[in-house]
Each structure stands twice: as C-alpha cells, then as structure tokens.
Amino acid sequence: MIVLGLLAATAIASLVAGQAIYTTIQNRPKNSVKIEDAIVGRLEIFGEKLVGRLPELSWSEVIQGVWPGRGFISIEAYLEGRGFEASIADPFNDPKSIADGAALFQEKCASCHGRDGRGAGHAPSxxxxxxxxxxxxxxxxxxxRDGINGTAMAPRDLSLAQRWHIISYLRTLQSAAKIVDTQAMPEISVTWRDLLDAKDHTSDWLSYSGSLDGWRHSKLDQINPGNASALKLIWAHQFEVPQGGTIAATPLVVNKxxxxxxxxxxxxxxxxxxxxKIWRFDYTLPNNLALCCGRTNRxxxxxxxxxxxxxxxxxxIALNAKTGEVRWQTTVADANKGYSITAAPLVAKDAVIIGISGGEFGTRGFLSAYGAQDGKLRWRFNTIPAPGEFGSETWKNDAWKTGGGPTWVTGSFDPELNLLYWGVGNPSxxxxxxLRPGDNLFTNSVIALNIDTGKLVWHFQFTPHDAHDWDSNQTPILADLTIAGTKRNVICWANRNGFYYVLDRANGEFLAGRAFVEVTWATGLDAKxxxxxxxxNEVTPEGVTAKPSVAGGTNWLPPSYDPNTGTIFVHATEGKSIYTTSAPEHVVRGxxxxxxxxxxxxxQPLDNYVLGLNAATGNxxxxxxxxxxxEYSSYSGVLSSAGGVVFSVADGIIFALDSKTGSELWRATLGGKAQSTPxxxxxxxxQVIEATAGNTMFVFGLAGVRPPQLLSETQQSAP
Ligand SMILES: O=C(O)c1cc(C(=O)O)c2c(n1)C(=O)C(=O)c1cc(C(=O)O)[nH]c1-2
Ligand SMILES: [Ca+2]
Structure with missing residues (x-):
C-alpha cells in the first residue's frame, strides 16, 4: 500500500514537475525526452521493481533514482534499451559534488586508501x-553501499547523495596527473594580451592556429629556401599512445x-x-562511447x-599547466546522445570557446563559451534554429531537432570587430x-558571433542542403587584402565542397570564389x-558519382597564410566518390x-597535394x-614561415617547400601516420620545426642545440 502510494505520488510529482524532468540528464538538448515518455519510463521501472527484476536497488533507491532533476537512473537510456546498469550514472559530477566528495573521502576512506588515494597498507590505490x-x-x-565481501572494505555509513559525491571525486583521482618531475618547471603565464600579440611571441606557439586570425604562420625567417636542406634532428620523444590512435593535435609551446x-x-x-617529460595527464573515458570518426583530439x-x-x-577540462592536475571540469553535452569533442578549444578574452562533434548522429549542433576561471557556461549558440528563430524557415517538420550542424574545428577571432568566426558541419x-527539405541553416556555413553574447551577426552558407558530408569545419583565415582595387577585411575559406571563398568579414558579403580542385556537383558560384x-549533386538510391570525394577538396587539416606574399597554402585532395541515399522509410537511427x-x-585512391593559392582570387x-x-596513409595541414618556406607531413614524410614556387627543398621520413600539423x-x-608522426615528436633545426637524442616516456634518465 505504502509502495503504491509512493508510486502514485511520484507519478503525480513527475506530471507536476513538468520542466524539471528535462534536467534529469545533465545538459541534454531541450525537448529530447517527451514528458509522456519520462512518465512511461518511470512507470516501467516501477513495474520492473514490483515484479522483482531489480533486486539490486531498494524501493527507496528506485524512487530517488528516478527523481526529477537529481535521479541517477537515466530514463532516456533506459527507454532506449541500454539495460539497467548502463542507465545508472552519477547525477552530480560537478565541481561542488567533487569538492563534497573530496571532504567525505578524507573522513571515510583516507585512513585505508591514503589521503591522496594512492593506497596504503592493504588498501589498493x-x-x-x-x-x-x-x-x-x-x-x-x-x-x-555494500562493501566487498571477504575484504576490509566494509559498507560505509553514507547517504545516497554522499555516495555519488565520492564517486564524482574518485573519477578525478582516476584521471589524475601522473607527475614525473615538475621541480624545474618554468613559469607558465599567458595573458589575453599575449594571445592577441601571439605572432610576435616567436619563442612560443600559444593557440591551435598560432594566432587568433587562423594564419598558422611563423614570423621566424632563419630557415629559408637556401638552407632548408640542412635541417637536422635535435631530439625526438616517443609517446605512449594506445593502439589505433593517430596523433592529430597541434601542440602549444609556452616558455620552453x-x-x-x-x-x-x-x-x-x-x-x-x-x-x-615533465608530467602526463590521462583522462579515463567511459566504455562503449559511440564515436563516428575515431578517438582523436586536435x-x-x-x-x-x-x-x-x-x-x-x-x-x-581545465588543467593546472604546471602539474597537469584538474582545476575544473564540466559536461558540455550528453555523450550518450552522440555528442563528443575532438576540437581544440579557443581562448577569447576570459572565455573558452568549445565546439562539438556529432554530425553523423542526429544531434543538434551548438557552440559554447565557458568562463575560463570557473568553468561556468556563458552562452550557447544552437547551429540549428528552433521553430520561430532566425533561419528556421529553412527546415521542415521536426527535422531541426536532429539536424546536425557540428562545430568540430577551432574558429578564429577578430578583436576589432569583436567577432568570432566558426565553421559548421553537415546536416543530419x-x-x-x-528527410530535411530546405537549405538547412546553419549547416555547412560560417557563422560570425558576437564574442560576448554568442549572438549571430551574420552567416554565409557554402553548401545549401548538403547530402555529401561536406562539413564546413575548416579554419577561417582572417586577412586584409586588396580586392578589385579596394582594401577589404576578409575571411578566406577553402571549403570541403571544393570551392575557395573570399567574404567580407564585417558582414559576410561574398567577394570572390572559384573551385580549387575538380568539382562536378556545381558549375560555379553565382553573384552571391x-x-x-x-x-x-542529386544523391540517388543507385548512387551518383561526384567530385570532390567524401574526403572533400580539403577536409579539416588546417591551411596557412603568408601575409608577405598574400598566399594561402592548403592541403587539397583530388578524386571522386559514389554517394548513395536510402528510401526515407529506411532511414533509421542506428x-x-x-x-x-x-x-x-x-x-580509386585519392591524390593529395599542397596548393599555393592567391588569397584574393583563389587562383x-x-x-x-x-x-x-x-602504409602511412595520412596527411597534416600546412605551416608557413617568413623565411619563405612551408612545411607539411604526408604519409609519414615531412617536407619543406619554397613558398613562392612550391618546389621541394627538403624531406625526411618520420615513419608513422601523422595528422599533426608542424x-x-x-x-x-x-628557429626549430616540430612535427609529430606515429607516436613520436621530432624537433628539427639548422644547428644542433645539443647532441641528437631519442627519449621515450619510460626512459627518463639523462643519456
Ligand atoms: O559531423 C561530424 O560531427 C564530424 C566530426 C568529425 C570529428 O570530430 O573528428 C569528423 C567528421 N564529421 C567528418 O565528416 C570527417 O570526415 C572527419 C575526419 C576526421 C579526422 O579526424 O580525420 N574527423 C572527422
Ligand atoms: Ca561529418
């Protein structure tokens, strides 16, 4: 009777709580679980308990487990048939919960497991x-809750919430830095001013693109076409990398x-x-992550x-740069819904901008800004407008809810216009x-947002209604160029769809554009x-052949820009794919x-090139x-340098080209797949050049800083 009363009370509470149900899973996109489903899901769980199928949870736990707003049972995961164990997750896992868990750990666990959780006596680390x-x-x-039978691990006297707080804290211990030696660690202190002036900090590399305008260009000119052939290895470091992972990141360099x-x-x-090696941080990922495009990080x-x-x-996650320890961490999106992060974040003012992946998963894309200090959400821009919002007329029915539009490559920032530029990926x-009639804004577009508010200022769509996975996730290059006799502040974009574009960066006006690889899906671009x-361009059930291939005229690997000659350097791919579609009734989410x-x-195999393009025209x-x-099939983006040399890696070979002519000056075999741009x-x-291939980072220079040496992460003693 009591049980039935509680059941009814919870069902009513669920009805009344209304909006609160949505917060059962942290940060999930709005409207993703209908209220009816949330109630049905709860009733099903109660039903399972009534017939004795949930012996591992008490009635009190079941009721608290489905409680709107702080339940630890994901109704959504449960309804999707993930099974009970997989539907249970720490409902808190936020900075407060971690702090509470740390205090409880000291009180209840530290006497056996050690104050820092490293283990002591008979209790394991x-x-x-x-x-x-x-x-x-x-x-x-x-x-x-129960302890471990036959061991000293006895049940702990903890409330249900306290157990979850300890779990929040244990997760940070699992991910904690493995500190090697931070004694000699130099001062790390990068200001917003430094990031604005990054190109003048030639001893550092302070952001993904090296500077906020996306240039990936070094002002150093010691290496030039006359001496590049004399480049020698200074040192190499072998990382420990799990099998199957390709290093894709651009490193940062701060104070040596x-x-x-x-x-x-x-x-x-x-x-x-x-x-x-000074320190290493390993983050523990949950098992069974649904990922479309490999376990990568940029x-x-x-x-x-x-x-x-x-x-x-x-x-x-925010890490202490001196020790690798976690300062804060926040959930950007629900990984169970197909969201993941592969992009490098971008710091702008005192915020961290982060894009997400999930264009192959029926997600609804967005771009978010978090306070750098506190990890609090500042703003979020949904790349797919909801009904009534600007651009929503380019969607029909409910397609916007699963419309894709990921933001998986880092954007650029113009401090004078206060505008953030970011590429948006394919529709889903x-x-x-x-299944999604219309142009499908803002997929396959560049969006320009006010950095302080996240409000859209303008957009330009490269590929309306894309059906080829031609994400517009490329690095925006911000340049000041003379176009048709007039000085213009522009944004330059070699797109995955095979066209190169020049846009006015204040308002998005189209100024110039042309194909930079062979394309068959369009004959050209109109005046807009x-x-x-x-x-x-029409994808059919039988399959239609089109150029470029699904890899695109270029994909995400970053281009670079040399302001001295007004040249864009871009990795380009020539080739074709056969694109097929299913009958709409057969399109289901896996x-x-x-x-x-x-x-x-x-x-057929695709052909890879590096192109030098006139930035103003795309010629x-x-x-x-x-x-x-x-055997090392893979390639990196391009680095340009003021000495007139560009560097890139393809199929495990690093090469240097004369920026003016494209003629090869030097190459060295690194061995191993590489997607990391030098x-x-x-x-x-x-002046040194860093490149990473396979599991090894290499540093080259014209003269040895010290005798060449090869270090691996497990051999740390001096040679
Ligand atoms: O739509 C998406 O969200 C998304 C994400 C990613 C990614 O995050 O790596 C890729 C793609 N799409 C994609 O289409 C693609 O070709 C691709 C290549 C790679 C890579 O790391 O080499 N990632 C991705
Ligand atoms: Ca994609």
Whole structure:
C-alpha cells in the first residue's frame, strides 16, 4: 500500500514537475525526452521493481533514482534499451559534488586508501584507470553501499547523495596527473594580451592556429629556401599512445615547455630543449562511447597557467599547466546522445570557446563559451534554429531537432570587430536530404558571433542542403587584402565542397570564389556565392558519382597564410566518390544513435597535394604532389614561415617547400601516420620545426642545440 502510494505520488510529482524532468540528464538538448515518455519510463521501472527484476536497488533507491532533476537512473537510456546498469550514472559530477566528495573521502576512506588515494597498507590505490570490482558508476556505488565481501572494505555509513559525491571525486583521482618531475618547471603565464600579440611571441606557439586570425604562420625567417636542406634532428620523444590512435593535435609551446594532447584524451608536458617529460595527464573515458570518426583530439588552449581540453565524452577540462592536475571540469553535452569533442578549444578574452562533434548522429549542433576561471557556461549558440528563430524557415517538420550542424574545428577571432568566426558541419542525416527539405541553416556555413553574447551577426552558407558530408569545419583565415582595387577585411575559406571563398568579414558579403580542385556537383558560384548545382549533386538510391570525394577538396587539416606574399597554402585532395541515399522509410537511427541515411564509397585512391593559392582570387599559383608511402596513409595541414618556406607531413614524410614556387627543398621520413600539423618556434635563438608522426615528436633545426637524442616516456634518465 505504502509502495503504491509512493508510486502514485511520484507519478503525480513527475506530471507536476513538468520542466524539471528535462534536467534529469545533465545538459541534454531541450525537448529530447517527451514528458509522456519520462512518465512511461518511470512507470516501467516501477513495474520492473514490483515484479522483482531489480533486486539490486531498494524501493527507496528506485524512487530517488528516478527523481526529477537529481535521479541517477537515466530514463532516456533506459527507454532506449541500454539495460539497467548502463542507465545508472552519477547525477552530480560537478565541481561542488567533487569538492563534497573530496571532504567525505578524507573522513571515510583516507585512513585505508591514503589521503591522496594512492593506497596504503592493504588498501589498493584508487588512482587507477579502472577498478577491479568493475568501473561502471553502479559498480562503484554498490561497493560504497555494500562493501566487498571477504575484504576490509566494509559498507560505509553514507547517504545516497554522499555516495555519488565520492564517486564524482574518485573519477578525478582516476584521471589524475601522473607527475614525473615538475621541480624545474618554468613559469607558465599567458595573458589575453599575449594571445592577441601571439605572432610576435616567436619563442612560443600559444593557440591551435598560432594566432587568433587562423594564419598558422611563423614570423621566424632563419630557415629559408637556401638552407632548408640542412635541417637536422635535435631530439625526438616517443609517446605512449594506445593502439589505433593517430596523433592529430597541434601542440602549444609556452616558455620552453611543449604541451601535447594525445589520443584519446591524454596531455603530456615536455621540456622543449631536451624533449624530457615533465608530467602526463590521462583522462579515463567511459566504455562503449559511440564515436563516428575515431578517438582523436586536435589540441589544447591556454590562458594564465591553465590548459583546456575537450574530451570524447563531451567534457571540458581545465588543467593546472604546471602539474597537469584538474582545476575544473564540466559536461558540455550528453555523450550518450552522440555528442563528443575532438576540437581544440579557443581562448577569447576570459572565455573558452568549445565546439562539438556529432554530425553523423542526429544531434543538434551548438557552440559554447565557458568562463575560463570557473568553468561556468556563458552562452550557447544552437547551429540549428528552433521553430520561430532566425533561419528556421529553412527546415521542415521536426527535422531541426536532429539536424546536425557540428562545430568540430577551432574558429578564429577578430578583436576589432569583436567577432568570432566558426565553421559548421553537415546536416543530419548526411546522405538523405529528403528527410530535411530546405537549405538547412546553419549547416555547412560560417557563422560570425558576437564574442560576448554568442549572438549571430551574420552567416554565409557554402553548401545549401548538403547530402555529401561536406562539413564546413575548416579554419577561417582572417586577412586584409586588396580586392578589385579596394582594401577589404576578409575571411578566406577553402571549403570541403571544393570551392575557395573570399567574404567580407564585417558582414559576410561574398567577394570572390572559384573551385580549387575538380568539382562536378556545381558549375560555379553565382553573384552571391551560391553554388550553381548540376545533376551530380542529386544523391540517388543507385548512387551518383561526384567530385570532390567524401574526403572533400580539403577536409579539416588546417591551411596557412603568408601575409608577405598574400598566399594561402592548403592541403587539397583530388578524386571522386559514389554517394548513395536510402528510401526515407529506411532511414533509421542506428542502435548507437548513428544517423546517416546511406553513405559513400571511394573506388580509386585519392591524390593529395599542397596548393599555393592567391588569397584574393583563389587562383592557383603552384601545385605540389605530396609524398606517397601508402602504409602511412595520412596527411597534416600546412605551416608557413617568413623565411619563405612551408612545411607539411604526408604519409609519414615531412617536407619543406619554397613558398613562392612550391618546389621541394627538403624531406625526411618520420615513419608513422601523422595528422599533426608542424609548428615553428625559437629555442635559444634558433628557429626549430616540430612535427609529430606515429607516436613520436621530432624537433628539427639548422644547428644542433645539443647532441641528437631519442627519449621515450619510460626512459627518463639523462643519456
Ligand atoms: O559531423 C561530424 O560531427 C564530424 C566530426 C568529425 C570529428 O570530430 O573528428 C569528423 C567528421 N564529421 C567528418 O565528416 C570527417 O570526415 C572527419 C575526419 C576526421 C579526422 O579526424 O580525420 N574527423 C572527422
Ligand atoms: Ca561529418
């Protein structure tokens, strides 16, 4: 009777609580669980308990578990049939919960496990990637509740919420830095002013693109076409990287310290002079993450002495740059809904901007800003407008709810206009446009947002109603150029769809554009920059062949810009794919949420090039065929430098080209896949080039700083 009363009371509370139900899972997009589903889900769970199928939870736990706003049972995951264990998750996991958990840990756990959780006497260390009793939230919960039979781990006298706080804290211990030696760590202190003037800090590399305008250009000119062939290895450092992960990040360099992110979500600090490791941070990811595009990470951002990294389970984490320890962490999106983070964050003023991935998952994309100090959400811009919002007329029915529009490549910032520029990716489902009639704004667009408010100032759509996965996730290059006799502040964009664009960066006006690879889906661009499409643009059930391939004319790997010659350097891919679509009634979301509506195949190998393009027109200046070593099939973006040399890596070979002619000056085999774009900085007065391939970071210079040495992470003693 009491049970039935509680049941009814909870059902009524659910009805009355209304809006609160939405917050059951942190940060999930609005409207994703209908109120009716939330109630049905709760009733089903009560039903399971009534028939005795949930022996591991008491009635009190079941009721608290489904409580709107702070329940630990995800109704949504449960309704999706993920099973009970997988539907249970720490409902808090926020800075307050971590702090409460840390205090409780000292009181209840430290006497056996040690004050820092490293273990003592007979109790094991809790600073381990996974626990012997299982690593799910529910497995740890049960140990805190019931203890472990036959061991000294007795049940603890804790409230239900207190158990979750301890779990929040244990997760930070699991991810904690493995400190090697931070004694000699130099001062790390990067101001917003430094980031604005980053190009003048030639001894550092302070952000993903090296500067806020996306140039990826070093002002150093010691290496030039006359001496580049004399480049020699200074040191190499072998990282420990799990099998199957390709390093894709651009490192940061601050005061003779290199910070590198490794797949899936680790960070290593190295001494830039010697390559010796200072600290390493490993983030523990949940099992069974649904990921479309590999376990990759493109890098870090820095402000003050704090580093920022996004994770594959869609968290944003702030680390103490001197020790690798976590300062704060926040949940950006629900990884169970197909969101993840692969992009490097961007620091702008005192905020950290982070984009998300999930265009292959029927997500609704967004871009978010968090306070750098406190990790609090400042603003969020949804890349797919809701009904009634600006741009919503480009969507029909409910398609906007799963419309995609990810933001997985770092944008650029113009301090004078106070505008943030960011690329938006493909609509979802990728290959089936019939389910989402209309232009589908703001997919495959660049958006210009006010940095303080996150409000849209202008947008330009490169590929209306895309059905080829031609994400517009590229690095925006902000340049001041003379176009048709007039000085203009522009944004330059070589797009995955095969066209190069020049736009006015104050208002998005289309100024110039042309194809930079062979394209068959459009004959050109009209006066407003809209593509003039052909039949090859219509994706069919039988399959239609179109150029460029699904890899695009270029993909996300960053271009660079040399202001001395007004040249854009871009990695380009020539080739074709066959694109197919399914009948609308057969387009379903896969069990892991994947939502693509059929796909593409690429019958012949693609050809990779580095192009030099006139930034104002997109006209080709030179074309260089990249090295081929198929076992390492992969390529990086491009670095340009004031000495007139550009650097890139393809198929495990680093090469240097004359910026004016594209002729090859030097190459060296690194061996190993590489998606990490080289950078340049000065070390004790010498210009060096850093490149990473396979699991190894290499630093080259014209003269040895010290005798060449090879260091691995496990061999830390001096040679
Ligand atoms: O739509 C998306 O959200 C999304 C995300 C990502 C990613 O985050 O890496 C890729 C893609 N799409 C994609 O289409 C693609 O070709 C791709 C290549 C890579 C890579 O790391 O090399 N990522 C991604
Ligand atoms: Ca995509």
């Amino acid at each position: 809790l600073r381990r990637d996974s626990y012997r009793i299982g690593n799910s939230d529910f497995a740890i919960y049960k140990v805190l 310290t290199i910070f590198m992110s490794l797949p899936p979500n680790s960070v290593v600090a190295l001494d830039a002079e010697t390559g010796r 890098g870090l951002a820095v402000l003050g002495d704090t580093l920022f990294i996004g994770t594959l389970d869609a968290k944003l 489902p990728n290959y089936n446009g019939s 920059g809209r593509p003039l499409t052909t039949k090859a 069990t892991n949420g994947i939502y693509v509506g059929s796909g593409s195949s690429t019958p 080709l200046i030179w074309k260089y065929a990249s090295p081929r070593l198929p 950078i340049s900085f000065a070390l004790n007065g010498q």
